[in-house]
Amino acid sequence: xxxxxxxxxxxxxxxxxxxxxxxxxxxxxxxxxxxxxxxxxxxxxxxxxxxxxxxxxxxxxxxxxxxxxxxxxxxxxxxxxxxxxxxxxxxxxxxxxxxxxxxxxxxxxxxxxxxxxxxxxxxxxxxxxxxxxxxxxxxxxxxxxxxxxxxxxxxxxxxxxxxxxxxxxxxxxxxxxxxxxxxxxxxxxxxxxxxxxxxxxxxxxxxxxxxxxxxxxxxxxxxxxxxxxxxxxxxxxxxxxxxxxxxxxxxxxxxxxxxxxxxxxxxxxxxx
Amino acid sequence: xxxxxxxxxxxxxxxxxxxxxxxxxxxxxxxxxxxxxxxxxxxxxxxxxxxxxxxxxxxxxxxxxxxxxxxxxxxxxxxxxxxxxxxxxxxxxxxxxxxxxxxxxxxxxxxxxxxxxxxxxxxxxxxxxxxxxxxxxxxxxxxxxxxxxxxxxxxxxxxxxxxxxxxxxxxxxxxxxxxxxxxxxxxxxxxxxxxxxxxxxxxxxxxxxxxxxxxxxxxxxxxxxxxxxxxxxxxxxxxxxxxxxxxxxxxxxxxxxxxxxxxxxxxxxxxxxxxxxxxxxxxxxxxxxxxxxxxxxxxxxxxxxxxxxxxxxxxxxxxxxxxxxxxxxxxxxxxxxxxxxxxxxxxxxxxxxxxxxxxxxxxxxxxxxxxxxxxxxxxxxxxxxxxxxxxxxxxxxxxxxxxxxxxxxxxxxxxxxxxxxxxxxxxxxxxxxxxxxxxxxxxxxxxxxxxxxxxxxxxxxxxxxxxxxxxxxxxxxxxxxxxxxxxxxxxxxxxxxxxxxxxxxxxxxxxxxxxxxxxxxxxxxxxxxxxxxxxxxxx
Numbered sequence: 033x034x035x036x037x038x039x040x041x042x043x044x045x046x047x048x049x050x051x052x053x054x055x056x057x058x059x060x061x062x063x064x065x066x067x068x069x070x071x072x073x074x075x076x077x078x079x080x081x082x083x084x085x086x087x088x089x090x091x092x093x094x095x096x097x098x099x100x101x102x103x104x105x106x107x108x109x110x111x112x113x114x115x116x117x118x119x120x121x122x123x124x125x126x127x128x129x130x131x132x133x134x135x136x137x138x139x140x141x142x143x144x145x146x147x148x149x150x151x152x153x154x155x156x157x158x159x160x161x162x163x164x165x166x167x168x169x170x171x172x173x174x175x176x177x178x179x180x181x182x183x184x185x186x187x188x189x190x191x192x193x194x195x196x197x198x199x200x201x202x203x204x205x206x207x208x209x210x211x212x213x214x215x216x217x218x219x220x221x222x223x224x225x226x227x228x229x230x231x232x233x234x235x236x237x238x239x240x241x242x243x244x245x246x247x248x249x250x251x252x253x254x255x256x257x258x259x260x261x262x263x264x265x266x267x268x269x270x271x272x273x274x275x276x277x278x279x280x281x282x283x284x285x286x287x288x289x290x291x292x293x294x295x296x297x298x299x300x301x302x303x304x
Numbered sequence: 305x306x307x308x309x310x311x312x313x314x315x316x317x318x319x320x321x322x323x324x325x326x327x328x329x330x331x332x333x334x335x336x337x338x339x340x341x342x343x344x345x346x347x348x349x350x351x352x353x354x355x356x357x358x359x360x361x362x363x364x365x366x367x368x369x370x371x372x373x374x375x376x377x378x379x380x381x382x383x384x385x386x387x388x389x390x391x392x393x394x395x396x397x398x399x400x401x402x403x404x405x406x407x408x409x410x411x412x413x414x415x416x417x418x419x420x421x422x423x424x425x426x427x428x429x430x431x432x433x434x435x436x437x438x439x440x441x442x443x444x445x446x447x448x449x450x451x452x453x454x455x456x457x458x459x460x461x462x463x464x465x466x467x468x469x470x471x472x473x474x475x476x477x478x479x480x481x482x483x484x485x486x487x488x489x490x491x492x493x494x495x496x497x498x499x500x501x502x503x504x505x506x507x508x509x510x511x512x513x514x515x516x517x518x519x520x521x522x523x524x525x526x527x528x529x530x531x532x533x534x535x536x537x538x539x540x541x542x543x544x545x546x547x548x549x550x551x552x553x554x555x556x557x558x559x560x561x562x563x564x565x566x567x568x569x570x571x572x573x574x575x576x577x578x579x580x581x582x583x584x585x586x587x588x589x590x591x592x593x594x595x596x597x598x599x600x601x602x603x604x605x606x607x608x609x610x611x612x613x614x615x616x617x618x619x620x621x622x623x624x625x626x627x628x629x630x631x632x633x634x635x636x637x638x639x640x641x642x643x644x645x646x647x648x649x650x651x652x653x654x655x656x657x658x659x660x661x662x663x664x665x666x667x668x669x670x671x672x673x674x675x676x677x678x679x680x681x682x683x684x685x686x687x688x689x690x691x692x693x694x695x696x697x698x699x700x701x702x703x704x705x706x707x708x709x710x711x712x713x714x715x716x717x718x719x720x721x722x723x724x725x726x727x728x729x730x731x732x733x734x735x736x737x738x739x740x741x742x743x744x745x746x747x748x749x750x751x752x753x754x755x756x757x758x759x760x761x762x763x764x765x766x767x768x769x770x771x772x773x774x775x776x777x778x779x780x781x782x783x784x785x786x787x788x789x790x791x792x793x794x795x796x797x798x799x800x801x802x803x804x805x806x807x808x809x810x811x812x813x814x815x816x817x818x819x820x821x822x823x824x825x826x827x828x829x830x831x832x833x834x835x836x837x838x839x840x841x842x843x
Contacts, residue, residue: 045801045802046801049801049808050811053560053814053815056587057815057818060582060583060587061579063586064580064581064583064586068579069579084579087578087582088826089577089578089826111836113504113837114836114837209346210345210346211344211346220345221737221739223739223742224735224739225739225742225744238347238348239348242836242838
């Protein structure tokens with residue numbers, strides 16, 4: 033007997049496999065998109081079609097209350113990209129130096145090293161300075177001095193200032209190493225069971241994530257006050273709550289030990 | 305064999321040497337995280353090692369084994385010289401160059417993104433280009449398998465394609481379509497960022513594309529082992545294959561069902577709709593069908609061998625099995641590991657149950673049992689079985705081979721069963737560091753010690769495997785002709801549908817479009833879904 037051609041309904045392999053697979057697919061679609069959603073209140077609230085759309089991942093509206101935080105104040109609006117990490121050219125550094133001497137050096141020191149408790153800016157990553165200035169400008173980070181100053185700066189001036197500080201030598205030449213003796217456990221390995229990532233995973237040592245500042249040699253009081261501000265929610269301009277989620281669970285003693293560790297400096301101010 | 309001996313040997317040797325190197329990395333990962341060792345201090349070293357281990361074990365080793373075995377089958381089953389030998393060597397060298405190109409950035413810490421890539425992390429561009437070259441090299445193999453089958457069919461009109469070649473080409477087509485997902489992800493989403501043209505990436509879409517490859521790749525790894533089950537095991541233990549047709553059906557079912565099910569890896573991903581998650585879960589369950597068909601057929605084939613040796617009774621025949629035969633041992637171990645791993649896999653693929661074990665050590669235990677256990681133990685056997693053909697050596701020493709298999713089986717069980725347990729307790733996978741001083745981890749440290757001991761056994765077994773192969777003396781003696789299993793009843797005619805792939809490829813592609821088309825299209829047009837890339841290993 034001659035076997036029918038493959039692509040013909042007379043061929044039972046063709047018939048059964050196409051009908052079988054088609055039937056199975058339709059049945060699975062019905063269960064997944066109609067039957068299972070039908071027992072979920074949030075899926076069925078707006079009728080059958082909306083329920084199917086939700087199951088497909090495209091609800092007609094994403095929030096039942098409909099009031100999304102549009103551009104809430106206090107959280108950052110800056111998207112950090114790798115472009116912002118590039119060092120500026122010589123002329124940008126020069127222009128930045130002029131602005132810095134006039135507007136920044138009073139608190140942040142003539143060479144970017146603070147004598148008070150303002151943060152050191154010498155050797156700070158450019159994208160950090162850029163992001164914080166924009167956040168001040170927009171009112172997402174609060175400081176009576178900084179908000180006023182930042183509002184006077186143009187985009188180019190902000191980049192110039194960042195390029196200038198990037199060009200200065202840092203307070204400590206090398207970042208903390210993951211296996212550095214004397215480093216608190218929180219700095220080296222974090223605390224996995226509290227979901228706390230080691231500091232060195234973002235702030236340098238193991239890896240440096242864009243937007244995470246260089247911390248070595250910062251004034252202890254500054255580090256402590258910022259961590260406390262993150263923990264209380266007073267400061268909220270960290271992307272995705274990265275810092276708030278880390279420090280919220282730390283005890284005062286832990287905050288103290290981390291701040292103290294990062295504030296230590298080399299005996300003599302090292303060059304880059 | 306005709307022309308492909310050196311080719312197959314080259315594939316196997318590179319695969320096995322890379323395999324042992326990656327094995328040592330795996331054992332190091334177990335050891336440094338266990339309470340037996342002081343923590344190395346830098347988690348980046350751990351992730352670097354995981355990336356190396358995964359890249360070799362996931363991309364290089366099984367691909368080379370499948371390619372080498374495929375070339376061997378082409379000559380042994382079709383009984384004619386391989387067409388396109390020069391192209392095969394080009395494919396081989398592409399894989400080698402790709403491996404080296406990927407290995408260097410991994411070794412210097414510029415690509416610690418794990419073999420699953422995980423955008424928005426972005427490693428060195430050479431890592432991705434290396435992986436692309438490995439895949440392109442394997443595509444040469446896919447094309448050669450298709451061409452060789454076509455040429456044979458032209459010269460043997462109306463004859464049934466030998467089962468080994470049928471499975472082999474099914475595996476090649478499966479891989480061709482499977483690898484497309486990761487290829488799209490790398491070429492269109494990752495490379496523009498890695499090359500510096502862009503600094504944001506649509507991580508959600510990239511994950512969906514990777515899931516396209518991520519699950520079906522396992523069935524590509526599995527194909528050589530299944531071919532060995534059907535076409536080598538029954539012959540090696542002195543039995544007959546219970547059903548040739550069942551083998552063909554299993555292979556085509558894998559082809560159709562293994563592809564469009566990868567979203568079950570994304571159950572916790574918010575960007576995919578729940579309906580599609582269910583759809584993929586349902587089709588994942590269908591993969592149980594060819595798996596059970598195979599287990600049934602092979603157990604039936606094994607029973608035939610036992611009865612031929614005088615086995616009696618409903619279960620009495622089990623005693624009459626050739627337990628001294630390494631192949632018998634290997635297939636038993638393989639099925640035990642497949643059983644445990646498969647049972648765990650049913651939990652992974654269930655939309656709801658998955659929540660209990662998602663991203664825990666359970667998952668690591670699961671895929672090591674299935675791939676490194678059930679599948680790789682058959683890779684050993686197919687190498688042992690082919691070695692006399694390839695080198696002209698005498699059959700390999702059964703005692704050493706059995707010792708190697710026992711070490712592998714026991715080591716794998718000792719390593720993976722505690723992983724399952726501790727996964728249920730909630731231990732996450734991909735953790736570089738466990739703080740065993742924390743009382744909350746009390747009673748969990750032993751699982752990593754067990755893992756280190758099991759891992760050590762696996763390293764020893766791997767070394768023994770390479771030793772057995774290397775010790776075999778190469779001769780110019782003509783080996784006895786290689787044979788594949790003979791079915792109990794060879795069907796007089798094989799249906800057209802089971803002698804070719806066009807229908808099944810059409811169904812595979814159609815099902816992929818149904819299961820993946822909408823989620824991909826929807827994510828591709830959704831605005832503002834890209835996130836800043838996170839460069840790995842230096843600003």
